[in-house]
Amino acid sequence: MYRFLFVCIITASLIKINESSSSSSNNSSTSSGDISHFITSSCNFTINDNIYDLSPLVLTDGRSYRSNFSFLKFDFIFNICAYTSDCNNKYSNRGNSQSCSLFPLAVQVGDPQTEKVQENQNGITLSYTGSNFMCSRSNELIFTCDKSTNMKITSISAHRCKYTVNIHSKYACPTKTSPPLPPPPPPPPKLSECVFQGSGGKDSFIDFSTLKSKVHQTSIGFISDGHYDYYNLYFSVCGSINICSQYTQSSPSENYQSCQVYSNTNISIQTGDLRHATHRLTPNGIILQYQASKMYLDCQRNISLVLSCNNDYNFKIGQARETSACGYEIPVQSTHACQFHYDGSTSGSTSSNSDSISPSSSSSEEEPNVKCVINSSSKSIYGFDLSSMALSNSLYYTVPFKNSPLNEFTLLFSICNGKVEKCQQYNQLSGISTSYQSCQVYTGQYSIQTGTPALFSYEATALGISFIYKANMYSNSIARQNRINIICNSSVGFDIVSANVQESTYQVNINSKYGCPKQCIFTNSTTGASMDFSRLILPNNGAYKAQFQGFILYFSICGQADICKTFQNSQSCQIIEGNRTIQTGLVTKLETTVTFNRAILSYVSNTDPCREGFRRNILQLDCNPSQEFKIDSANEDVQCVYYINIQTKYACYREFIYE
Numbered sequence: 332m333y334r335f336l337f338v339c340i341i342t343a344s345l346i347k348i349n350e351s352s353s354s355s356s357n358n359s360s361t362s363s364g365d366i367s368h369f370i371t372s373s374c375n376f377t378i379n380d381n382i383y384d385l386s387p388l389v390l391t392d393g394r395s396y397r398s399n400f401s402f403l404k405f406d407f408i409f410n411i412c413a414y415t416s417d418c419n420n421k422y423s424n425r426g427n428s429q430s431c432s433l434f435p436l437a438v439q440v441g442d443p444q445t446e447k448v449q450e451n452q453n454g455i456t457l458s459y460t461g462s463n464f465m466c467s468r469s470n471e472l473i474f475t476c477d478k479s480t481n482m483k484i485t486s487i488s489a490h491r492c493k494y495t496v497n498i499h500s501k502y503a504c505p506t507k508t509s510p511p512l513p514p515p516p517p518p519p520p521k522l523s524e525c526v527f528q529g530s531g532g533k534d535s536f537i538d539f540s541t542l543k544s545k546v547h548q549t550s551i552g553f554i555s556d557g558h559y560d561y562y563n564l565y566f567s568v569c570g571s572i573n574i575c576s577q578y579t580q581s582s583p584s585e586n587y588q589s590c591q592v593y594s595n596t597n598i599s600i601q602t603g604d605l606r607h608a609t610h611r612l613t614p615n616g617i618i619l620q621y622q623a624s625k626m627y628l629d630c631q632r633n634i635s636l637v638l639s640c641n642n643d644y645n646f647k648i649g650q651a652r653e654t655s656a657c658g659y660e661i662p663v664q665s666t667h668a669c670q671f672h673y674d675g676s677t678s679g680s681t682s683s684n685s686d687s688i689s690p691s692s693s694s695s696e697e698e699p700n701v702k703c704v705i706n707s708s709s710k711s712i713y714g715f716d717l718s719s720m721a722l723s724n725s726l727y728y729t730v731p732f733k734n735s736p737l738n739e740f741t742l743l744f745s746i747c748n749g750k751v752e753k754c755q756q757y758n759q760l761s762g763i764s765t766s767y768q769s770c771q772v773y774t775g776q777y778s779i780q781t782g783t784p785a786l787f788s789y790e791a792t793a794l795g796i797s798f799i800y801k802a803n804m805y806s807n808s809i810a811r812q813n814r815i816n817i818i819c820n821s822s823v824g825f826d827i828v829s830a831n832v833q834e835s836t837y838q839v840n841i842n843s844k845y846g847c848p849k850q851c852i853f854t855n856s857t858t859g860a861s862m863d864f865s866r867l868i869l870p871n872n873g874a875y876k877a878q879f880q881g882f883i884l885y886f887s888i889c890g891q892a893d894i895c896k897t898f899q900n901s902q903s904c905q906i907i908e909g910n911r912t913i914q915t916g917l918v919t920k921l922e923t924t925v926t927f928n929r930a931i932l933s934y935v936s937n938t939d940p941c942r943e944g945f946r947r948n949i950l951q952l953d954c955n956p957s958q959e960f961k962i963d964s965a966n967e968d969v970q971c972v973y974y975i976n977i978q979t980k981y982a983c984y985r986e987f988i989y990e
Contacts, residue, residue: 369390369391369393370413371414371427382507382508383455383503387481388411388500388502395409395418396484398484398487398496401489410429411457412443412457414429420436428440428442429470438464439464440468440494442461453503454504456474457474459471466491470496471495474500476504477501478501480501481501483498483500484497520536520540523540524569524605527612527617531672539638541667542568542569543567546567547566547648550563551659561869561873564591564651565590566590569588569605570588572588573587575592579598580599581627586624587599587604588605588621588634589601597957597959603633604621604622604624605621607621608620608621615639616639619636620636621636634658637660637663638665640665643664644666645665645666646663646667648663703721704717705796710789713850714865715791715817715849720747720825727753728743729743732837744813744815746815747798750767751768754772754778757775757777758777764783768784769813780803781837782801783804791848793848793889794919795816795817795846797815800814809835813836813837813839814839815841817843819843819848820844821893823842824844825843825845847868851865852865860984861925862952862983864888864952864981867888872890875888880967884905884975885906886903888950890918898914902916902917903973904916914946915948920935928982929953932950933949934950935947944971946972947972949973950975951974951975952979955983958980963976
């Protein structure tokens with residue numbers, strides 16, 4: 332009994348000392364400090380079109396609100412969207428605190444950096460977590476809309492180290508966001524090389540002015556010597572482009588509207604001149620035709636841009652084709668091809684995204700409703716454009732899981748940052764959620780979350796990319812995850828090849844050409860300078876060809892070479908004695924050295940041992956600002972080591988930036 336009395340005396344003394352160090356008025360106590368130093372968030376929140384502004388309740392100078400709990404009347408002090416200096420404890424090294432309990436010394440209950448916010452039935456709730464001293468402490472500030480008071484603490488409770496404070500305040504009453512004002516009508520256009528009279532009268536127009544300075548690119552593939560090859564078409568809509576002059580010009584001119592560049596040459600061939608332009612209206616758009624100013628190899632080339640109105644796309648290039656020996660046609664769907672009237676109204680058509688999983692094989696500059704680009708980063712030198720596989724929230728993919736340990740079910744999933752809203756329409760066994768990237772569906776009645784877009788990570792290699800989505804909700808004590816492996820396959824747009832369950836991971840394997848890298852950037856870890864070889868990646872897993880003495884070596888840069896498909900995942904191979912193929916490099920076995928204006932890529936094979944190891948393909952890329960890509964030499968000075976020296980502007984450091 333005496334021991335308990337002694338503790339009470341000591342506790343009371345410490346509380347008295349703590350109280351004497353600050354003064355209180357009503358529900359707050361004062362403390363000195365730099366005002367801007369204490370605020371940790373704006374305290375202004377927008378949730379479901381409701382705006383909550385609690386900033387008038389923030390004690391900006393480090394003071395605190397104070398209340399007490401339990402029969403011993405222990406003090407609980409706190410601030411809102413800021414920390415308070417009243418929680419400083421010289422016996423603890425814990426830093427800034429949003430709240431603490433005095434027991435009798437200050438023990439942190441909330442860290443302002445852990446702030447979470449959500450709506451409640453009559454207002455808004457702020458949640459914080461804090462110290463794990465003896466138990467995991469946390470606190471909730473439950474604000475209830477009450478227009479009769481600025482702020483009134485109505486109750487406080489503590490249960491198992493969770494402190495709950497109920498507060499009435501007029502600042503917890505939401506206001507609605509204002510809808511954006513409609514844009515003003517466009518100014519009256521003037522007819523020009525970019526503005527055309529529409530079919531709806533003198534006040535209707537088609538205007539491509541905003542596209543005039545943009546360079547677009549597509550490609551057309553063909554077979555040469557039994558192997559796939561391609562050429563690029565660079566073009567503008569109603570403007571001139573400079574990229575053609577960066578090559579050796581077959582017909583020097585300052586009026587390149589478009590040009591043709593073969594993959595293995597440094598020559599640009601004019602296909603269109605702005606001075607030789609015609610146009611023709613169509614029921615759903617316009618055709619712009621440009622003709623070259625000069626003949627080249629007995630051919631005067633021309634190019635037709637078939638622009639169709641589609642409000643779903645800013646500029647989507649379809650599959651280009653040759654219309655004659657000297658003619659090229661590029662279909663484009665674009666909102667800019669829709670006629671508009673001077674009063675601001677538009678006319679035209681829209682179309683669904685149903686073809687997004689199987690776009691044309693032609694390279695295109697495309698802006699669909701959903702964009703999904705994974706850029707090269709410190710995680711991986713490879714980048715991918717998966718926009719054609721990404722769907723809007725109302726669309727999703729499905730795959731059946733049969734004979735699985737969890738019985739039969741269907742997995743609904745999206746790729747990239749899409750949400751599967753369909754999952755919400757079932758009886759949600761893992762709890763009510765509005766954020767599904769994927770879910771299991773049983774018997775058409777029940778759904779279980781297997782992934783959310785917010786918990787997303789990825790792994791990327793030259794062979795493809797894997798998306799990993801984790802669920803933030805549980806069912807039967809398990810938080811699942813969905814792993815989507817998109818495997819590079821140049822001949823397939825989208826093909827689900829298998830699906831399986833590994834413990835709590837639901838894995839889907841997809842073959843797709845969009846799983847082949849579109850970006851490849853190497854960085855010097857010491858200097859930070861980088862070299863971007865993305866434009867040297869050949870489409871459809873194509874291969875470059877190097878002539879050695881007695882054989883041909885096919886190789887790729889940053890990807891697979893399908894011509895070597897006798898061996899899986901080959902970066903390079905020899906073809907000798909007719910059709911005999913020998914792998915010389917594996918795409919996953921790459922060593923790189925980046926120095927000033929030079930990159931060395933060394934690929935090692937894992938088949939057919941040679942000498943004391945395996946064959947090796949070494950690519951030495953040297954800076955030449957005037958060369959797109961040129962094989963300078965190929966030799967086998969050391970047996971089973973195949974050196975290829977390449978001149979390219981892409982090996983130049985960034986001061987030699989190319990367009």
